[in-house]
Structures are given as C-alpha cells and as structure tokens.
Amino acid sequence: MTLQNVYPWILRAQKEGWAVGAFNANTLEQVQAIVIAAQAEHAPAIIQVSRRALTYIGSDNEIQGLKYIAAIGKVAAESVTVPIALHLDHGTESEVLQAIALGFTSVMFDGDGLPFDKNLSITKRLCNTAHSLGICMEAEVGEVPKPDGKEYDESAIELTQPDEAAEFAKATDADTLAVALGSVHGLKAKTVSLDLDRLKEIRSRVTTPLVLHGSSGVSDKDIKQGVSMGLCKVNVATQLSQAFTGAVREVLRKNEELIDPRKYLVAARNAQIEIVRKRIRFLGASGKAK
Ligand SMILES: [Zn+2]
Numbered sequence: 001m002t003l004q005n006v007y008p009w010i011l012r013a014q015k016e017g018w019a020v021g022a023f024n025a026n027t028l029e030q031v032q033a034i035v036i037a038a039q040a041e042h043a044p045a046i047i048q049v050s051r052r053a054l055t056y057i058g059s060d061n062e063i064q065g066l067k068y069i070a071a072i073g074k075v076a077a078e079s080v081t082v083p084i085a086l087h088l089d090h091g092t093e094s095e096v097l098q099a100i101a102l103g104f105t106s107v108m109f110d111g112d113g114l115p116f117d118k119n120l121s122i123t124k125r126l127c128n129t130a131h132s133l134g135i136c137m138e139a140e141v142g143e144v145p146k147p148d149g150k151e152y153d154e155s156a157i158e159l160t161q162p163d164e165a166a167e168f169a170k171a172t173d174a175d176t177l178a179v180a181l182g183s184v185h186g187l188k189a190k191t192v193s194l195d196l197d198r199l200k201e202i203r204s205r206v207t208t209p210l211v212l213h214g215s216s217g218v219s220d221k222d223i224k225q226g227v228s229m230g231l232c233k234v235n236v237a238t239q240l241s242q243a244f245t246g247a248v249r250e251v252l253r254k255n256e257e258l259i260d261p262r263k264y265l266v267a268a269r270n271a272q273i274e275i276v277r278k279r280i281r282f283l284g285a286s287g288k289a290k
Contacts, residue, residue: 003077003105006085007136007175009044009288013232014209018284022046022087022211023276024237026053029269030244031069031076037276039080043285045276046106047073048087048235051095063098070102082289085136089235090146096126100135108138108178116141116164123172131173138233141168142180144213152184159195166205176233178211181226186238187217194222196229203230211235216242220282227283236279240272247271 006020013020025031025047038045049069051062058065066088073086087106088099096107109126111119123139130137142160145152160179169177179202181194194212202210212231215223216238223234251264258264280286 001077001081001083003074003086003103004044004083005105005134005136006044006046006083007106009083010136010176010209010232012288013285014230016284017228018288019212019227019232019234020044020046020285021276021280021283022048022089022233022235023240023279024048024050024053024089024235025069026056026241027244028072029265030240030272031072033244033269033272034276035076035080035082035084037273037280038082038084038289040273041277041280041286042082042289043280043287044083044085044289045280045285046085046087046233047076048089048237050089050237051091054095062095066095066098066102066104070099070104074103087136087138093122093126097129100130100133104135106136106138108140110140112140112143116168120168120171123168123174127173127175136175138176138178138211139168139172139174140178140180140213141165144178144180144183144185146185148186157182157184159198160202162198162201162205165202169206169208174208176211177206177208178213181212183212183214183218185214187214188238188242190217190219192217192219194218194226196222196225199226199229199231209233215239224282234279234283236276239279240275243271243275244268 023034054062054065077084085106090110143158209232211233247267
C-alpha cells in the first residue's frame with residue numbers, strides 16, 4: 001500500500017479501546033522491522049522519526065535526512081498490505097512543512113518551550129496546511145521531558161492541564177493531542193507511573209484522540225489502563241533500540257572475528273521485529289488492519 005493517513009485507525013482505536021503503535025526508526029533495518037511486524041500482526045502501524053534520527057540519517061543534514069526517510073518509508077509501506085503511516089516526531093514548524101512537502105502522512109509540531117498562545121497559533125496554522133493535504137496533525141500540550149540520558153527534575157515536569165488541553169483542542173483542530181501524564185522520553189527501565197486521574201479529567205473534556213510519548217519508561221499496567229481510558233497512539237522508541245542493539249552486542253560477543261555487517265544487522269532486525277510484534281499485540285492492534 002502507499003503511505004496512509006492513519007487517522008481513521010486512530011479514531012477506530014479510540015472507539016474500541018486499543019492503540020495504534022508508533023515505532024521510532026533510526027536505520028533502514030528498523031524501518032523494515034516495523035512494516036514486517038505490522039504485516040505479520042495484520043495491524044496498522046506508524047513509522048516514526050525524530051529530529052535526531054533525521055540528523056543521523058542525513059549525516060548532519062536534516063533535510064537530507066527527511067528526503068532519505070521519505071523515500072525509504074514509501075518503499076517500506078509499499079512492500080506490505082497493511083496501512084503504514086510515516087510520521088515526523090517533535091518537528092519544528094519548518095521541519096513539519098518540509099516533511100509534508102516530501103510525502104510524510106503524519107506530522108507532530110513540538111511547541112515545547114513556547115508560551116501556550118504561541119504554541120496554539122502555530123499549531124492552528126500547521127493544522128490548516130496539513131488538513132488541506134490530507135495529513136494527520138499531532139500537537140502537544142504540556143511537556144514530556146527529553147533528558148537525553150541526563151538527570152532531570154521530576155518536580156519541574158509540566159504535566160498537561162485539563163483546561164489548557166480543552167482550550168487547545170478546541171482552538172487548533174489538531175487530529176491528535178500528545179499529553180504529559182508523568183512519562184519521560186528515553187528511560188531504559190519501566191520506573192514511572194502515569195497520572196491516570198489527570199488522563200480521566202482530560203478525557204472528560206477533550207474528544208481529540210490522545211497520544212502517549214515515552215512509553216518505554218511506563219509500567220505495562222499503566223499503559224494498558226491508559227489505553228482503555230483513551231490513549232490511542234502510543235509511541236515506542238527506547239525499547240526497540242534496546243532489542244536492536246542487544247542483538248548486535250550478542251552476535252559480536254559470540255564472534256569477535258565477524259566483519260560482515262549483514263550478520264549482526266539481520267539479528268538486530270529480527271530482534272526488532274519480535275519486539276514490535278509484542279508491542280502491537282500488547283496495544284491490542286493485532287488483526288485491526290481491515
Ligand atoms: Zn516524544
């Protein structure tokens with residue numbers, strides 16, 4: 001299939017109480033693993049790339065990175081018969097516009113650090129552009145921290161305020177809304193819990209489908225509960241990298257003479273297929289591609 005706008009699946013997930021998985025990719029093998037896993041599970045799925053992935057893929061040139069991933073994502077989606085979207089995660093305004101121009105079918109504008117009104121006005125403008133082209137638009141209210149391996153101040157996390165979420169959703173017409181419920185990007189262990197009371201409050205006031213960022217650090221029990229309460233796009237990144245890199249480490253440890261990159265990358269791709277399939281099943285998306 002050509003790259004799809006997965007918004008209809010996200011709406012269906014919202015209605016039925018499951019979630020579409022959005023899986024981060026940094027390499028060709030990771031992109032392939034996502035679509036192979038989605039096909040095996042008969043599930044819709046989202047290939048997701050962050051700004052740092054773009055910088056890596058484009059050898060320090062983000063635009064080049066966008067071009068590469070747009071081409072790779074298109075070929076990957078066309079290699080399977082389940083709906084696959086290509087999503088830009090945490091983009092700036094100009095990156096979002098570039099991604100749309102290059103064929104991404106889903107984009108997120110990250111207004112982190114901007115005053116509420118400014119985030120709202122830029123999001124609104126981008127929604128108009130995205131919607132005129134049939135592209136799914138994600139916005140964020142509050143901030144899921146990105147400590148990037150460094151210490152972070154838990155007390156300084158800006159959790160999403162339900163009244164702000166309601167105002168934002170109403171004013172911007174965003175398709176999906178990322179909310180901060182206590183999760184953190186990049187955690188290597190499941191050590192945080194979600195503020196589910198806050199989720200309940202937001203959900204009672206916002207009909208826009210909600211998105212969870214930083215799921216790798218959240219207990220499965222909380223994710224499951226959150227999905228049943230209205231989180232219907234769940235982003236997964238760190239867990240995938242752990243499986244991918246773990247497989248490379250294992251192969252190289254067993255054979256220190258090995259030089260053929262295909263030998264360890266095929267192991268990494270297989271490990272990533274397994275973890276993506278597991279998360280698709282966990283999120284209840286298995287068999288939902290029809
Ligand atoms: Zn994120």
